[in-house]
Amino acid sequence: MSAPIERADGYHVLIIHEVDDYETWKAIFDDAATIRREAGEIAYQILAYDTDARHVVHFSRWTSLDAARAFFESPRLVEIRRVAGVRAPEFLYLNAIEAKIL
Numbered sequence: 001m002s003a004p005i006e007r008a009d010g011y012h013v014l015i016i017h018e019v020d021d022y023e024t025w026k027a028i029f030d031d032a033a034t035i036r037r038e039a040g041e042i043a044y045q046i047l048a049y050d051t052d053a054r055h056v057v058h059f060s061r062w063t064s065l066d067a068a069r070a071f072f073e074s075p076r077l078v079e080i081r082r083v084a085g086v087r088a089p090e091f092l093y094l095n096a097i098e099a100k101i102l
Contacts, residue, residue, distance in 0.1 A: 014092040020085030028084040040067030
């Protein structure tokens with residue numbers, strides 16, 4: 001018997017970056033919740049490398065990839081990342097295909 005299928009629709013962004021100081025970054029990230037929501041972010045998860053907590057992974061769901069790109073590429077966000085101590089962010093813009101619970 002197959003497990004129920006979770007909703008697989010939606011648009012996601014996976015960001016991997018190093019931060020100078022996690023606590024500083026997290027405070028700025030939390031302060032930006034309203035502007036992220038207004039820009040189209042629906043939900044997020046924060047993860048870190050098991051070998052280095054300063055390597056942060058931000059996985060988020062968005063209303064559209066266009067909204068996500070516009071937000072993350074905006075001069076305002078570039079400055080927020082600089083102040084937050086973000087280094088070399090890598091952005092992957094993703095379309096959901098399938099999700100299942102096993």
